[in-house]
Structures are given as structure tokens and as C-alpha cells.
Amino acid sequence: MHIKLLKRGDSPRVLGMDDEHVRRLADVETELPPILVHRETMRVVDGMHRLGAAILNGRQMIDVRFFEGSDEAAFLAAVQANTTHGLPLSLQDRRVAALRIIESHPAMSDRSIAEVTGLSAKTVSGLRRCSTVDSPQLSTRIGKDGRRRPLNAEEGRLRAARVIAANPDASLRKIAQDAAVSVGTAHAVRQRIRRGEDPMAPRTTERLTDASRPAAANTAERRRPDQRTTDVLLRLQSLQRDPSLRLSEAGRHLLRWMHSHVMAKDMRPDLLDAVPSHLAPIVADMALQCAEIWIDFAHDVRERLQDQPEHPSRSQAGER
The missing domain is CATH 1.10.10 (Arc Repressor Mutant, subunit A)
Structure with a gap:
């Protein structure tokens, strides 16, 4: 596409383009990836530095990919693209972008905005609290899966x-x-x-908090984790002996997953110490996402069991 047809995009960068980065790209001899352009407005969604490098090199044409959607959706795409490749957005850029998304998409969940901006959901939640004066109060939020859930x-x-x-x-x-x-x-x-x-x-x-429980109850609760761990290990050993799981590749994969999670519980203090402070928000979000995956899997297993017809032997046993 001819460069003269393109317009400057709505960049999420507070300080604008980085001239030094443009010069570095201009010195690259290999072909750079195509830029992303909003078809309706011809504004650059992602690739202003690549466009600047092409202009610096005296080029008149540049490869483009087109984005279909609203201006608000184009801004979301611009923010997400600049948090995953190229010159990353600064923390200030991402926080400002999150505030803007909260204003333009108040129904988006904290976790959805966090995924777009590269922030933690906790940070987005704090930014939302600071912006509630000007934002409408909604009764629902839209999660990453696109479903609307009540607050x-x-x-x-x-x-x-x-x-x-x-x-x-x-x-x-x-x-x-x-x-x-x-x-x-x-x-x-x-x-x-x-x-x-x-x-x-x-x-x-x-789930009462420790502060609301009697001292005796707190003492008893502190003794329960060891028993729960023992019970889980006994169940796992029983599952490992079951031929229906042990003799199939998918079953063995499931057993390995369950075994790794049970073992990780004993390693929890060491795992906590291994997480550096600057990665703590990312690790915490990933842990929560893994927990959600396991919860969804548990519900799928129970639902599959409920949807299955009753075993003939059980129904006949009740008639005899």
C-alpha cells in the first residue's frame, strides 16, 4: 500500500514514537512484518515505528494487514499488540491505556483488561476504583470468555x-x-x-476467617491440611492402580498432571520463595487461571456423569 494513503493511528504511547527505535528499524536489512491498519479510517493500529522506518528509508510502499472493527476495538488491538511484540509499552503507557479501556469498556472484567494491557488484574481493579467517579456503575462484567456475569x-x-x-x-x-x-x-x-x-x-x-474462629477451632484447622494431603495421596494411589486410567495414554497423562499438583503442595514454601517480586503478579494470575481450568474440568466430569444413563445393573438391583 502507498504510504501517503495511511494516517497516524491512535497510539497508546503517552510520549509518542521513539525516534531511536525508528532508526534501529531503518537499519534492519530483513523484511519487517506488515503493519496493521484500520480499514475504515486507514489509521495505523500497530506499526508506527515500522512506518517511520520505511519513510526514513525513502520507501513509498509498505505491506499492511487490515483490521475490521470499531475505533474502540482498534485501540484494544493496538494496546494488546504493543504488549506482546516490538517495543513494549512502558508501565505508564499500560496504566493510562487501562484507564481509557475502563472508561470506554466499563463492562470488561478486570482480568480481561489485564490480559490486553499486560497488567495484573489487581492493578486494573485498583485503577477502576480510582476511576469510578466518572464511570457508570454496572451490575455485570464481561469476562475473557465473552460471557456476562453479575457483580x-x-x-x-x-x-x-x-x-x-x-x-x-x-x-x-x-x-x-x-x-x-x-x-x-x-x-x-x-x-x-x-x-x-x-x-x-x-x-x-x-469459610470463616481465622480472626472469627475460636482458638481451639484454629488449632484444629491447622492440623487438617496434613490429613487432607494424606487423603488426596491415598486417592491418587488408588487411581494409579486403576487399569482404565493406567493402560491408556490419556489416562496416564491425567495421572501425571494430578501427581504433579499433589507434589507441588508439599513444595509450596520453596515455590513461593522462587517467585521474584517483579513476576509475582504474572505468576499469581497464571495460578488462578490454572485453578479455573481445573474447576471447569471438575464440573465437566460431574456433568458428564450426570448426563450418562443409569447403569443397568444398578437399576435392576433396585427391582430385585
Whole structure:
């Protein structure tokens, strides 16, 4: 594309282009990747330094890729591109970009904005609190998976309870979809209903803090982890002896994953010491993402079991 047709993009860089970086790119003899251009406006989304290098070298043409979407979406693409390759955005650039995204996309979750800007979700949450004076107060947020979830957990639990009452045999995924809640919330609400308990009671009320527990209870709680670890190890040993898992490649892979996580629990102090402070937000976010993957896997396993027809031997045993 002819360079004269292009326009300066809405750059997330507070201080603009880095002239030294442009000169370094101009000295590169190999072909640089194509720049990203917003087709509707012909503004450069990603690649202003490459464009500057082409101009410095006297070129009239440059390779481009086109971006389809709104101006707001183009800015998101620009921020994410500049946190993954090329000259990285400074911390100040990323924080300013996060504030702008919070303003233009108030329904985006902290974790989604963190993934775009390269910040931690905790940092984004702090920036959001600073910007709430000018931002609309919403009852839902859109997560990284594109699903909208309520900020008020009680409202989500109430909707899930209504969906279950209307369709008791619905799958967990169907309940979660209709109630706009996570699969984990749908599972928790259904379990409480089956036990005859109040579905509105959040799980957090069942996890009292150490400060609210009697001293004797705290002492007993400190003794439980060792017993829980022992129980998990015994279960794992039992699974390792099961031929249906041990004799299949996928089963052995699953056993190795479970074994590594059980062993990591004993190594927790050493693993904590191994995390440098500047990487702590990234490691913490990755740990939370891994935990979410395991939770989703657990729900999938339970849902698959519930969707399977009852084993003939069990039903016949009840008739005899």
C-alpha cells in the first residue's frame, strides 16, 4: 500500500514514537512484518515505528494487514499488540491505556483488561476504583470468555435458583447460560437446593476467617491440611492402580498432571520463595487461571456423569 494513503493511528504511547527505535528499524536489512491498519479510517493500529522506518528509508510502499472493527476495538488491538511484540509499552503507557479501556469498556472484567494491557488484574481493579467517579456503575462484567456475569453474586444465585426451579433436569451449562452465571455457581446453587438449604447463602459464609474462629477451632484447622494431603495421596494411589486410567495414554497423562499438583503442595514454601517480586503478579494470575481450568474440568466430569444413563445393573438391583 502507498504510504501517503495511511494516517497516524491512535497510539497508546503517552510520549509518542521513539525516534531511536525508528532508526534501529531503518537499519534492519530483513523484511519487517506488515503493519496493521484500520480499514475504515486507514489509521495505523500497530506499526508506527515500522512506518517511520520505511519513510526514513525513502520507501513509498509498505505491506499492511487490515483490521475490521470499531475505533474502540482498534485501540484494544493496538494496546494488546504493543504488549506482546516490538517495543513494549512502558508501565505508564499500560496504566493510562487501562484507564481509557475502563472508561470506554466499563463492562470488561478486570482480568480481561489485564490480559490486553499486560497488567495484573489487581492493578486494573485498583485503577477502576480510582476511576469510578466518572464511570457508570454496572451490575455485570464481561469476562475473557465473552460471557456476562453479575457483580452481585446474590442476584446471580437467585436467577440460577429460578432456572433450576423451572427446569430441574437442565444441565449445569444450560443453567449457567440461562442465568448468566458461572458453571461453578450453577453447581453450588443446585447442590444447596438438593440438600434443602438456602440457595442464596454464598460459599464465602461457609469459610470463616481465622480472626472469627475460636482458638481451639484454629488449632484444629491447622492440623487438617496434613490429613487432607494424606487423603488426596491415598486417592491418587488408588487411581494409579486403576487399569482404565493406567493402560491408556490419556489416562496416564491425567495421572501425571494430578501427581504433579499433589507434589507441588508439599513444595509450596520453596515455590513461593522462587517467585521474584517483579513476576509475582504474572505468576499469581497464571495460578488462578490454572485453578479455573481445573474447576471447569471438575464440573465437566460431574456433568458428564450426570448426563450418562443409569447403569443397568444398578437399576435392576433396585427391582430385585
